[in-house]
């Protein structure tokens with residue numbers, strides 16, 4: 001039975017652990033968790049699953065097979081520096097944005113992979129992005145794939161395309177929510193609809209659209225065509241989006257990519273001064 005280590009127990013770690021337990025993919029006894037502080041979230045987990053082990057960093061590196069580092073990007077390298085060299089093969093998996101495989105490999109001799117989680121895995125869906133360091137073996141890759149498949153589709157993407165891909169897998173629920181917030185507010189400004197009605201109507205439209213895309217295998221363009229009959233009302237609205245959205249989304253990519261680069265420089269700087 002493999003042992004899964006977790007460092008940091010924030011929203012992402014909680015999502016993963018809860019999902020593995022709920023789906024029966026792993027047993028509570030298989031978890032070893034280390035956090036720097038005692039949090040309500042951790043208490044709730046232990047209250048529900050008494051067999052989860054809370055332990056020191058040293059215990060983690062001696063006993064785990066896979067170790068998920070679930071702390072903020074600027075804390076990842078520090079955490080790796082504190083790990084004692086493992087006695088057996090330990091596959092380290094960092095979930096942080098902007099901390100590259102090269103950087104990670106400079107702070108540990110263990111095989112390292114990156115995994116970008118998505119909030120939507122809390123409902124058992126979404127794409128988990130994965131990239132492996134050079135020394136990660138086939139078996140380790142397969143084990144990570146199996147673990148993440150319990151709550152997501154797993155897709156491997158070269159690191160050079162990781163940030164753009166994260167925009168579509170991990171940040172996109174936030175982007176989609178921001179877009180629909182604006183559509184709801186526009187409905188209120190331009191009609192007698194209430195904001196609550198607008199939220200409800202759009203939420204179910206969003207849920208249904210996702211299901212139609214996946215279950216019927218439709219593309220976005222086909223979905224537009226299905227709803228927007230020639231010369232109809234929907235076509236008129238879709239044309240407004242097709243005209244104005246490219247500029248907005250180009251900006252979104254420019255700004256987010258800039259932010260990724262800033263974060264990488266901050267991580268480099270912090271690393272130099274360490």
Ligand SMILES: NC(=O)c1ccc[n+]([C@@H]2O[C@H](COP(=O)([O-])OP(=O)(O)OC[C@H]3O[C@@H](n4cnc5c(N)ncnc54)[C@H](OP(=O)(O)O)[C@@H]3O)[C@@H](O)[C@H]2O)c1
Nearest residue numbers: 008009010011012037070071072073075095096097117170
């Ligand atoms: N949220 C997302 O949708 C998302 C998506 C993709 C990737 N990620 C990545 O996932 C990671 C965790 O995100 P999250 O949303 O789970 O964050 P979170 O809820 O804020 O949790 C962060 C965890 O890290 C711990 N921590 C913070 N600073 C630390 C330090 N200096 N040393 C040791 N532990 C520290 C926190 O402990 P305390 O309680 O003691 O502060 C907490 O347990 C980040 O690296 C982020 O880039 C997040």
